[in-house]
Amino acid sequence: MSDEPGNVMEAVPSGQSVTAQVTPLARDDFQALLVEVLPAAYGYALRLTRNRADAEDLVQDAALRAFRAIATFEAGTNFKAWTFRILTRCFWANHRRRQRRPNTVDFDDTPDLYLYARSAEHGLPWQGEDPARLLIDRLGTERVAAAIGELPEEYGVVCTLYFMEDFAYHEIADVLEIPVGTVRSRLHRGRKMLQKALWCVAEESGIVTELTPREGDA
Amino acid sequence: MTHLSRYTCEEAFRRLDDYLDHELTPEETALVHEHLETCAGCAREFNFEASVLRGVRAKLRQIDLPESLQSRILDVLNDRR
Numbered sequence: 001m002s003d004e005p006g007n008v009m010e011a012v013p014s015g016q017s018v019t020a021q022v023t024p025l026a027r028d029d030f031q032a033l034l035v036e037v038l039p040a041a042y043g044y045a046l047r048l049t050r051n052r053a054d055a056e057d058l059v060q061d062a063a064l065r066a067f068r069a070i071a072t073f074e075a076g077t078n079f080k081a082w083t084f085r086i087l088t089r090c091f092w093a094n095h096r097r098r099q100r101r102p103n104t105v106d107f108d109d110t111p112d113l114y115l116y117a118r119s120a121e122h123g124l125p126w127q128g129e130d131p132a133r134l135l136i137d138r139l140g141t142e143r144v145a146a147a148i149g150e151l152p153e154e155y156g157v158v159c160t161l162y163f164m165e166d167f168a169y170h171e172i173a174d175v176l177e178i179p180v181g182t183v184r185s186r187l188h189r190g191r192k193m194l195q196k197a198l199w200c201v202a203e204e205s206g207i208v209t210e211l212t213p214r215e216g217d218a
Numbered sequence: 219m220t221h222l223s224r225y226t227c228e229e230a231f232r233r234l235d236d237y238l239d240h241e242l243t244p245e246e247t248a249l250v251h252e253h254l255e256t257c258a259g260c261a262r263e264f265n266f267e268a269s270v271l272r273g274v275r276a277k278l279r280q281i282d283l284p285e286s287l288q289s290r291i292l293d294v295l296n297d298r299r
Contacts (some may be wrong), residue, residue, distance in 0.1 A: 038288055043281040056287050063291045067298065086285045112231070132266055136273030144277040163271075163278050169241055188235050195270065210256060 008180075033079045034063060040080065040165055041087055047160045048091045050149055059093045061085035061094065081167070084175045090155070105150050105200050107193045114195040122212045138207045139198065147197035155190035162187055226259050239267055240254045 025033070041062065045055035066086045073082055076078075111117070115132060124135065136144065148156055148163070161172045169187070173180045202208045227235075230253040236242045237250045254261045 033293065034291075034295075038291070039281070039283040042283045042287065043279065046281055047278065052284070054285060059287065060291050060294065064294060064298070067295050113263055113267070115270055116263055121268075132269035133273055136270065136277060139277070141277045141280050144274055148278070158277075163275050169239070184236075184241075187239075191235065191271075194274070198270075198274075210293060 025070055025073050025079075027070065029075070030067065030070050030073075034066070034083070035081050037080045037102075038063075041083060043164055044084060044160060045087060046155065047145060047148060047164060048088075058087065058090055058094070062090045065090060078171065078174070080165075081171050081174045084120075084161070085177065088175055105193075105197050107152070107196060109117070110189075110196045112192060114192060115199055118199050122208060124208075124211045134211065135202060135207070136198075139202055139205075139209065141207060142191045143201045144198065147194060147201045150200070151190055151193050152199040155186050155193055158183060158186040159190040159194055162190075223249075227253070227257060230257070231263070232253070234264060234267060238271060247252055247275070252272045 038059065042055060042059050045062075046052065049055045049058055062083065066083055069086065073079065095188040115135070119132070119135065139147075148159055150156075151159060158172060159175065161167050161175060167175065169180050169183045170186075172183045176183070199208070230237075230250050233242060233246060235252050237247065240247075242250065254264055
């Protein structure tokens with residue numbers, strides 16, 4: 001038995017057949033649904049692998065596995081979460097080992113409101129009702145992605161799903177096959193870590209210095 | 219709403235993430251909202267956190283699907299039929 005999600009044997013009460021539980025998806029319908037989720041799947045894959053070629057391979061691998069597991073997908077349920085679960089498993093199985101590298105940021109005891117506190121401490125300008133926008137805008141996509149990449153993997157994956165998609169906690173739990181409580185705690189800690197990583201990236205790239213008012217500035 | 223017990227700053231802050239993620243019950247959401255309406259300090263912190271979330275989301279979602287990838291995948295799938 002493959003390890004693709006949609007292996008409903010685990011979820012089917014004993015004595016009931018799988019076919020009684022699942023309304024299979026027609027193959028044409030599968031392709032239509034797949035096309036809809038491909039951009040998001042590629043974005044997720046790119047954040048996981050941090051490499052365009054690997055991300056393309058990962059999405060293709062996941063699409064093929066999903067296609068093979070089509071009989072286990074129940075029409076009308078969350079196709080995107082199902083596909084992302086397959087993609088995540090492919091990543092764990094084939095891509096993760098190549099990507100391991102030591103984290104450069106010490107996340108121990110990162111306090112709450114890290115960016116808020118550091119921004120205030122450095123006197124960074126506040127932009128009306130959207131005070132963090134200037135800092136994030138100045139960082140740009142690549143540096144924000146790099147900051148996510150600094151997180152320990154179990155936190156980075158949860159944060160990636162959270163920030164890139166509008167997945168609710170229970171959907172992230174479904175994709176990663178972990179309890180909702182684990183999603184909540186990893187997300188809470190991961191968000192704090194991310195703020196520290198963003199600040200470190202902003203400092204290293206000189207953005208903090210650029211934005212810090214100098215003596216004599218009005 | 220007079221029956222609601224008001225949240226302290228600490229109680230509201232403990233629910234910051236869940237509030238921003240719409241994961242609280244309607245009653246808890248109302249209590250946090252009520253607190254933010256009367257506490258400028260907490261409102262400022264919550265707004266900052268919400269702004270960080272919006273900013274990170276906006277940046278990470280700026281990814282285009284490579285043009286050839288969709289057709290390549292569909293070709294592979296069609297070959298498997």
